[in-house]
Every structure is written in C-alpha cells, then in structure tokens.
Amino acid sequence: MSESNNIHWTENEELLEQFVLGRLESAEVVELEKHLQECDQCRKVVTSERELIAGIRLAGRGSVKRRLAQRLEQRKAHSPNWYRVAGVAAGIVLLVTVGVHNGWFVGTETQMEKRNRTDKTEKLAEPTPAVSPERQAANVEKPSGDAARRSVGEEQQKVQGLAAGAPKAAGAESGKLAEAQVDKLKDLKAADAGREGESREKKDRIAASTVASALVTTWLQGTVISERDQNAPAPAEMAANAKDERAVLRKEKAVNQFAGKTSKEVAGGKADQNFIISQKPNTDLPPTQRAQQQRGFSVQALLQKIPTGTQITVYLDSLLTKKEFDQTRVQRIGEDSIIMNLGSRLVGYKLPPDWNAQGVQQPRKEK
Amino acid sequence: MKPSLFFLTTDAKTLDLIRKGDEEALVTLYESNRKPIAAYIARNSGTTEDAQDVLQESLVILWERIRNGRFEYRAQLNTFIYATVKNLWSQRLRQKKRLSSGEIDPEAHEDPSPSILDALIATERVEMVRDALETIGEQCRRLLLLFYWEEQSMEEIAVRLGFANADTVKAKKYQCKKALERALSRLQ
Numbered sequence: 001m002s003e004s005n006n007i008h009w010t011e012n013e014e015l016l017e018q019f020v021l022g023r024l025e026s027a028e029v030v031e032l033e034k035h036l037q038e039c040d041q042c043r044k045v046v047t048s049e050r051e052l053i054a055g056i057r058l059a060g061r062g063s064v065k066r067r068l069a070q071r072l073e074q075r076k077a078h079s080p081n082w083y084r085v086a087g088v089a090a091g092i093v094l095l096v097t098v099g100v101h102n103g104w105f106v107g108t109e110t111q112m113e114k115r116n117r118t119d120k121t122e123k124l125a126e127p128t129p130a131v132s133p134e135r136q137a138a139n140v141e142k143p144s145g146d147a148a149r150r151s152v153g154e155e156q157q158k159v160q161g162l163a164a165g166a167p168k169a170a171g172a173e174s175g176k177l178a179e180a181q182v183d184k185l186k187d188l189k190a191a192d193a194g195r196e197g198e199s200r201e202k203k204d205r206i207a208a209s210t211v212a213s214a215l216v217t218t219w220l221q222g223t224v225i226s227e228r229d230q231n232a233p234a235p236a237e238m239a240a241n242a243k244d245e246r247a248v249l250r251k252e253k254a255v256n257q258f259a260g261k262t263s264k265e266v267a268g269g270k271a272d273q274n275f276i277i278s279q280k281p282n283t284d285l286p287p288t289q290r291a292q293q294q295r296g297f298s299v300q301a302l303l304q305k306i307p308t309g310t311q312i313t314v315y316l317d318s319l320l321t322k323k324e325f326d327q328t329r330v331q332r333i334g335e336d337s338i339i340m341n342l343g344s345r346l347v348g349y350k351l352p353p354d355w356n357a358q359g360v361q362q363p364r365k366e367k
Numbered sequence: 368m369k370p371s372l373f374f375l376t377t378d379a380k381t382l383d384l385i386r387k388g389d390e391e392a393l394v395t396l397y398e399s400n401r402k403p404i405a406a407y408i409a410r411n412s413g414t415t416e417d418a419q420d421v422l423q424e425s426l427v428i429l430w431e432r433i434r435n436g437r438f439e440y441r442a443q444l445n446t447f448i449y450a451t452v453k454n455l456w457s458q459r460l461r462q463k464k465r466l467s468s469g470e471i472d473p474e475a476h477e478d479p480s481p482s483i484l485d486a487l488i489a490t491e492r493v494e495m496v497r498d499a500l501e502t503i504g505e506q507c508r509r510l511l512l513l514f515y516w517e518e519q520s521m522e523e524i525a526v527r528l529g530f531a532n533a534d535t536v537k538a539k540k541y542q543c544k545k546a547l548e549r550a551l552s553r554l555q
Contacts, residue, residue, distance in 0.1 A: 013541075021515075021518070051492045051493050051496060052496050052547070052548070053515050054496070055492070055493045055494070055495065055497045055500065056496065056497075056500060056511050056547075057431075057515060058493055058494065058497045059497040059500045059501070059512065059516075060515075060516030060517070061427045063512070064390070064393075064427050064430055065423050065427050067390055068390065068393050068394065068426060068427070069423065071390065071391070071393075071394045072394060075394060
C-alpha cells in the first residue's frame with residue numbers, strides 16, 4: 001500500500017476507480033478513507049469520480065426504462081382493445097337477437113336446400129319428361145364451344161328475348177306453361193338476389209342456365225310430309241343421287257307445300273348442325289300433347305334451347321332402330337322450318353318465330 | 368410442490384434471459400405484475416401512472432442487479448418486484464410529504480444548510496453526466512455503461528463489443544472516460 005500512503009493517491013486512476021466501485025479490501029478502504037479525511041483535494045477527486053459513475057448509472061437506468069416503455073407501448077398498440085371488442089360483440093349479439101325476433105333469418109337456406117331448390121327449378125323448367133335429368137344437368141353444367149365463351153349476362157338476355165317470343169309461336173298451352181315458368185323463375189331469381197354468401201357470378205350462371213333450359217322449351221306438332229316403303233332408299237340418298245326422280249319430286253313438292261319455299265331453296269338446304277336429336281316413345285308424352293298427336297299424321301316433338309344448341313326430342317309410336325336413328329337428319333328450310341327424316345317418314349316442323357339456334361357443336365344423337 | 372417448481376422454472380428462464388440482455392423478459396415481468404402493483408399503489412393514494420412508473424423503476428433495479436451480479440435469488444422475482452415497489456413508493460410518498468411541508472425547498476429557505484445544497488448540486492452534476500454521456504459516441508457510451516453500470520469485466524466487454532482483447536478495452540475505456548469528462552466540462 002505504498003500508493004495509499006501517497007498524499008495524492010487519487011492520482012492513480014485505477015485505484016481511485018476500484019475505491020469508488022467498492023472493489024478494494026476493507027483494510028485498504030479504511031486506510032484510503034483516513035487519508036481522504038486529511039486531503040481536501042483527494043476528497044474532491046473522489047466526489048467527482050462518484051458523480052461521474054452515478055451519472056453513467058443514471059443514464060443506464062434511464063435507457064433501460066425508456067426502452068421498456070417503448071416496448072410496452074408497442075405491445076399496447078398491437079394488442080386488441082378489449083373494450084372495443086366487447087362492444088362489437090355486444091352489437092352482434094343484439095343484432096342477431098333482433099334478427100331472430102323479427103324472423104330475418106327464416107329464409108336462410110343451407111347449401112343442401114339451395115341444391116334442392118336448383119333441382120326443383122330445373123324440373124320446373126322441364127314441362128314434360130322430354131329429356132333425362134342427367135342429360136339436362138350435363139347440358140347445364142357443361143356449356144362448351146361458343147356458349148361457354150358467351151358471358152352469362154349476354155346469354156341470359158338472349159334467352160329471355162327468345163323466351164318472350166316463344167309463347168307467341170307455340171300453342172296456347174305451351175305459351176301458358178312458359179308464362180307460368182317465367183313467373184316462377186322470376187320469383188326464384190328475386191329470392192336468389194336476396195341471399196347472402198352466394199357469389200353473383202354463380203347466381204347468374206345458375207339463373208341463366210335454368211332460364212335457358214326452361215324458358216326456351218316449346219312443343220312442336222310435326223306434319224308427316226311423306227312416308228315411303230321400308231325397303232326403299234332414304235330420301236336423302238335419293239335426293240343426293242337424283243336416281244329416283246319421282247321420289248325427289250314428291251319430296252320437293254311436300255316441302256314446298258309445307259314450308260312455302262321454292263324447290264331450289266329446299267334442294268340447297270343442308271343438315272343443320274345445331275340440332276341434337278333424341279327420341280322417346282309417345283307413351284311418354286303428357287296427356288295434352290298425346291291428344292294432339294294424331295296417329296300416323298303428326299309427330300310431336302319437344303324443342304329445347306340448350307347451351308350447346310337446340311335439342312329436339314321426337315315422340316314416336318315406335319322407336320327408330322339404331323341404323324334408322326343414325327340416318328336421321330334435320331334439314332333447315334328457311335328461317336322457320338325444319339324437316340326430319342324419321343325412318344320411313346319425312347316430318348316437317350314449323351319453328352317458333354325468332355327461333356335461332358346458337359352454340360353449335362357437332363350433332364349428337366341420343367336414344 | 369409443483370407450483371414452486373413451476374415458479375422456479377419460470378424465474379430461472381427470466382433470469383437467464385436478463386443475463387443474456389434480453390429486455391423482452393422485463394416486458395413479461397411487467398405484464399405479470401401490473402395488476403397487483405396497480406392495486407397496491409391505488410390503495411396507497413397513487414394513480415395508474417404512478418404504478419406504471421414505479422413498476423418500471425423496480426424492473427430496472429432488478430435488471431441492474433442481475434446484470435452486475437449483485438442479485439441473490441432468495442424469493443420469487445415477483446416478490447422481489449413487489450418489495451422494491453413498496454420501498455420506492457414509500458420513498459416517493461416521504462419525498463412528496465417533505466415537499467408539501469417545504470422542508471427541502473431551497474427557495475423556501477433563505478439559508479439552507481450546506482448538506483442540502485451539496486446534495487442538490489451533486490444531483491445536478493449527476494444529471495449533467497447523464498446528459499454528457501448522450502453526446503459522446505455510441506461505442507464509448509456502450510462501453511462506459513457496460514463497465515460502470517452493468518459492471519462487466521474487460522473480457523466480457525471485449526466479446527460484447529467485438530474488441531480484440533481486454534487490454535484493448537482498457538485503453539478504449541480510458542479514452543472514453545476522458546471524452547466524457549470533456550463533454551461534461553463543456554456542459555458546465
């Protein structure tokens with residue numbers, strides 16, 4: 001402790017620091033303090049050193065306290081305001097209570113109910129069991145070609161436009177039926193508009209498909225233009241080959257009579273690609289239509305607008321064989337008439353005004 | 368004795384975090400002690416702000432003690448915090464009482480005793496050192512804080528601040544202390 005005996009031991013900065021920080025042995029401390037009592041200058045140095053260290057420690061505490069406060073503020077800013085959350089929750093409970101009391105949620109339907117309702121709509125759109133539900137569902141759910149490319153809105157507009165014209169052309173019964181369908185579908189659409197959680201696009205698609213299959217459906221009464229021998233060649237072949245002049249003339253005459261067209265125009269017609277043909281026994285006809293079908297002279301057909309074109313279902317007293325059915329063609333005569341070769345018979349149909357088949361695909365046949 | 372084991376485990380984790388310098392541990396301690404401390408301060412004529420301030424101060428003391436190795440784990444950390452808050456709050460209440468009675472108001476006494484004046488002057492100087500510390504470089508500030516406040520060894524400081532060895536830290540500390548003294552003299 002030679003330095004401690006020095007009159008200015010505080011000049012030794014390391015010793016001074018150790019003394020102030022309390023890191024010296026007690027005996028050494030006693031000796032140094034004894035000197036401090038005598039040395040005013042050394043006392044001032046020690047005081048100054050103590051203040052310096054106290055100031056550094058104060059700064060240290062202050063910085064930790066400041067950082068802690070910042071962290072707490074950040075946490076407070078990110079944590080939810082429970083009073084606000086409680087307020088919102090109370091508001092929702094109140095709203096639900098009032099809603100239940102006033103029956104706001106009575107009309108809410110589940111997904112299953114919605115599907116059932118859609119099925120019902122489709123069934124409603126089908127006046128008679130003309131097309132199998134699977135077939136119709138396939139047509140509704142899988143629009144392809146031009147129909148798939150059309151926007152839903154455009155399709156709906158077009159379909160509604162056609163629907164407006166359809167009842168005029170069809171018989172009184174089919175017109176009434178179509179009107180009833182229109183009303184019911186309007187109601188369904190109105191109900192749809194109020195539903196929550198259903199995307200607009202999906203609703204439009206369903207509505208358009210439903211309307212397309214429902215509104216543009218009409219019964220046609222076909223007139224048997226000619227009937228040939230079972231063993232005779234098909235009219236199309238005859239016309240194409242021009243071998244049986246008599247048969248061609250007979251066909252042209254009948255067509256002219258039916259459609260009011262010139263023989264040249266008829267001859268220039270070709271198989272219409274827009275039609276999808278199917279056949280059903282006439283026992284499947286609804287009673288009203290069955291009454292209209294005069295055996296041997298008329299063939300009732302159900303004309304349906306589908307996304308891929310036009311489906312025509314013919315109701316026959318005896319179904320065509322596969323070969324006959326394969327040979328079946330639809331030939332368009334002008335804007336408003338078609339003729340079909342159904343086995344040995346050539347049948348003419350007058351289409352409703354403004355009927356314009358769209359969404360053409362390759363003709364498909366269905367038995 | 369599952370609960371005590373649980374607290375021991377939790378406290379051990381907190382102590383470890385603080386020793387590593389993770390200040391998030393203080394936030395956790397603050398949250399767990401906020402309600403009882405607020406209740407205590409409210410019962411003793413304090414406000415919510417008083418409770419927040421005193422709790423933060425007690426956490427800083429805990430931090431300081433753990434960091435400089437003077438903390439002895441004798442009870443749960445929450446118990447330590449609660450006891451520190453009580454001491455701090457009673458000190459403040461005494462201080463408020465004295466101030467309201469005008470005991471140490473220097474302007475109320477025309478001839479205040481030299482000891483009181485000395486204490487005030489010393490307090491002022493300490494605050495000046497604190498302010499001066501903010502004016503020196505960040506590395507110097509950190510080094511002086513680690514050495515004088517957290518009382519870390521030269522070797523620890525060398526690792527923390529990326530110095531080559533303890534001797535380098537020692538030399539740097541000397542320079543920083545002189546820089547602080549210069550800054551202090553500028554403020555005075």
